Amino acid sequence: MAAIDRDGWLADAVVVPALGWLSGTRVDVRVRGGLVVVTADSQAVFRVTRPGQVRLPATVRHWCGLTAGSRLLLVADPAMGRLVVHPPAAVHAMIISFQAAAWDGEAA
Structure with missing residues (x-):
């Protein structure tokens, strides 16, 4: 978990470095299915600044309805070379779905 600051920076000392991204690594940032997917791309505009710091663009x-202080679930997928950022709405939807399955589809 990480919080996003007012300028869109998120920092994590473990998850982002697990991808091998160093300062200056160019990254592409896209929204896909309500998730933010960050991948290394030598042609991308955005960069990792310091180890573990990635900025999510304002758009x-x-x-994704993110504001300063929003808590995000970060998942590194080193095999695919991507960071998947789960906004609060996505985390909420996963929890609701998981609980519904645990109660055999009944509302919690």
């Missing part, structure tokens, strides 16, 4: 933050 992405707006689409």
Whole structure:
């Protein structure tokens, strides 16, 4: 879990470095199915600044309803070379779905 700051920066000392992204690594940031997917791309505009710091653009933050202090679930997928950022709405939907399955489809 990480919080996003007012300028869209998220920092994590473990998850982002697990991808091998160093300062200066160019990254592509896209929204897919309500999740933010960050991948290394030598042609991308955005960069990892310091180890573990990635900035989510304002348009992405707006689409996902992210504000300063929003807590995000970060998942590194080193095999695929991507960071998947789960906004609060996505985490909430996963919890509701998981609980419904645990109670055989009954509302919790």
